[in-house]
Amino acid sequence: MKSYKVLFVGSPGSGKTTAIRTISDIDVVDTDAKVSDSTIKRKRTTTVGMDYGKLSLGEDSVLHLYGTPGQERFKFMWDLMVSDLANDASALILLIDNTRNYPFRDIEYYLSEFWDYIAKRHFIIAVTRSDLKNDPTEADYQNCLKEKGILAPIIFIDARKPMDVMDLIMSALSQEENINWAEISHRVAMTELKKRNLDPDSPQFEWLRKTRDVPKISIIEAAMQVRGIIGATHLNEKQVQTDTSRHDLECNELFRSLAKLAAAIENKAPQLDQIRNISLHAPYKESISVFLEPDQALGLLTNSSMTHTQIRRQAEDLLQWSDNVENT
């Protein structure tokens, strides 16, 4: 059995899970949600947002698809994947979300993070979500790479479309002979997503499921590693500050009063849905946002360049993995 591997990297929301899911023969092992063993304290294991899928390439060859965790706080997993699981991968596919404010910065960032890895493998840039925002254009990307002196195919895809993702895969494995792409594409196009079964015995799945200690990091430290976040404050269910990036942060009081307002509204109108977010914006001004969950809230002060959607995505990501415990 010949096996090939491809590694997908890219910012949160760039479409890693979607791309892998779109073509995988098996249901994607999205380790974000599927760890059900209660003895594993979910938020403490490194089954952290990696993806794994598999595509049969014929009778005796198979392609393993891996997605790295997007969040920068799980960067240590990148190293682990690169040096272990995906060390023998044929290609690295960098997904770039075209709706981000500075997609070229993302390229720069991932290039520098994965430089050694890329140097020895096929490297492909796939631009996603261009249906939502059509600039930068393909020519812009080409110029960007030219300036950096990088040779890599740039492929615009919709990560939700199987044939688009197949284009990537064909490009990634273009040196390989004896793969019947026509047949595989046909099969991918014909397989409905729901017909795919999880393959719990695969060794790759085991690798992902293995429990590892996550370097303990508070939600505030994690928040401050995200580009665009200038200040962060964590509040408990009583709207009391438990942690903050800066005690003299001007908006700390505002975070608290917004969280209190949300609680007051919920008290007054319990029939309504839960308040999940209150934000303040103005052109060219840093944004102030509070994201609320039943037992905690996160206040964020962010760059004016970050869009509301980007802020929310980061906040949800942070809150999901928050241990919500005191630093030890």
Added chain:
Amino acid sequence: MSKILNKLEGMAGTDYSALVINNRPIASTFSKEEMLYLKLSQQAFVHIFKQADKIQANDLYDEAHLQLGQRRLLCFRLEDNILYISMLPQTNDIQKAQKVIRGAFSVLRKIASASTHQPQKN
């Protein structure tokens, strides 16, 4: 007047909207069922801006969001006493709504000032 609001909603991708002057909606497309959201958010937004203004003497925030479950209420402060509030479904593009509504600021201000100068005319 609600015709203009409807048109703006179409472009912004919002469901309902209202122009509020001195805490009173002078034009609104909120349905009866959704009226509660307008009332509640209107009060909340006044409070939110008041709190925000405390830490910022000049160069004030002019936009506030309140997300309740799947509903997102957007509030733009056109003047001290003039708010434009709209409701955006979860799946719709926030950035587009922001852009479209900001582009309509001058029109909304005109409507608001016309209605305050001729309180009798409908």
